Amino acid sequence: MPGSIHEGGELGYSLAHAYGAALDNPDLVVACVVGDGEAETGPLAASWHANKFLDPGHDGAVLPILHLNGYKIANPTVLSRIRPRELEALLRGYGHDPIHVEGSDPASMHQQMAAAVDEALRKIQTIQFLARFGKLPTRGGDRPAWPMIVLRTPKGWTGPAEVDGLPVEGTWRAHQVPLARVREDAGHRRQLEAWLRSYRPEELFDEHGRPAAEVTALIPSGRSSAWGRTGTPTAGGSCARWTSPRPRSSPSKSTALARLPPSRPASSENTSGQ
Numbered sequence: 001m002p003g004s005i006h007e008g009g010e011l012g013y014s015l016a017h018a019y020g021a022a023l024d025n026p027d028l029v030v031a032c033v034v035g036d037g038e039a040e041t042g043p044l045a046a047s048w049h050a051n052k053f054l055d056p057g058h059d060g061a062v063l064p065i066l067h068l069n070g071y072k073i074a075n076p077t078v079l080s081r082i083r084p085r086e087l088e089a090l091l092r093g094y095g096h097d098p099i100h101v102e103g104s105d106p107a108s109m110h111q112q113m114a115a116a117v118d119e120a121l122r123k124i125q126t127i128q129f130l131a132r133f134g135k136l137p138t139r140g141g142d143r144p145a146w147p148m149i150v151l152r153t154p155k156g157w158t159g160p161a162e163v164d165g166l167p168v169e170g171t172w173r174a175h176q177v178p179l180a181r182v183r184e185d186a187g188h189r190r191q192l193e194a195w196l197r198s199y200r201p202e203e204l205f206d207e208h209g210r211p212a213a214e215v216t217a218l219i220p221s222g223r224s225s226a227w228g229r230t231g232t233p234t235a236g237g238s239c240a241r242w243t244s245p246r247p248r249s250s251p252s253k254s255t256a257l258a259r260l261p262p263s264r265p266a267s268s269e270n271t272s273g274q
């Protein structure tokens with residue numbers, strides 16, 4: 001999110017955090033990248049259902065970007081190994097309308113991703129527009145299928161392809177430190193230099209080695225907290241304390257969840273406590 005940098009060690013909270021920022025912020029779209037490793041944590045797996053709490057009339061939107069690079073630390077991930085058809089059904093079942101982006105050529109991936117984001121934003125705008133003009137069918141508990149992006153790239157994409165004759169890019173070996181012996185091994189050092197030069201450091205640093213102005217301009221100017229630094233109040237729980245900016249229009253729309261039909265007739269509910 002421009003204007004906000006978040007960091008942490010414990011996986012699982014990206015989507016919940018994104019929905020927290022979007023609630024009560026009708027003009028905000030929060031793009032949230034979810035790693036396929038993170039997607040295996042309990043909190044993240046439960047967070048897919050947060051879209052049921054989103055009122056397209058009153059709240060902003062979340063654009064989840066599920067990043068399937070195939071591996072967590074040392075093992076393959078479930079969501080990258082199940083059949084595409086099964087993944088599609090799962091994500092649709094969660095209430096999403098997935099857009100797929102897949103490949104490893106940076107230039108064409110850039111174009112594909114830009115087109116996918118445009119498509120997703122158009123779909124979000126349509127849902128919100130219809131809801132805000134009272135034209136979204138909600139009969140029978142219907143909810144809009146929110147767009148999301150499924151991004152498939154190799155793990156360690158654009159890093160060293162092979163180290164010591166072993167494949168690294170596209171494998172679990174890419175996790176964290178793909179070149180472990182740069183101090184002792186001149187070959188590793190050369191690979192590290194080639195890799196870092198691919199980021200064009202001459203454009204990122206000035207002649208004294210200081211970060212260029214374009215880089216420092218990206219540092220959020222706002223408050224720091226235990227989780228990062230933000231100049232965007234909606235992105236920092238510790239910075240934002242406010243009451244809902246707009247009253248909800250009618251009690252019947254008080255939450256999107258209220259529009260869900262009961263899972264079974266109320267009369268058949270088990271009231272015996274068993």
Ligand SMILES: Cc1ncc(C[n+]2csc(CCOP(=O)(O)OP(=O)(O)O)c2C)c(N)n1
Pocket residue numbers: 009010011012034035036037038039041069071072073155175
């Ligand atoms: C709750 C929790 N469990 C385990 C870990 C250890 N851990 C750190 S990174 C990682 C894999 C993350 O994989 P993914 O989300 O796919 O990110 P990638 O690095 O592949 O982009 C794991 C399991 C953690 N940080 N938090």
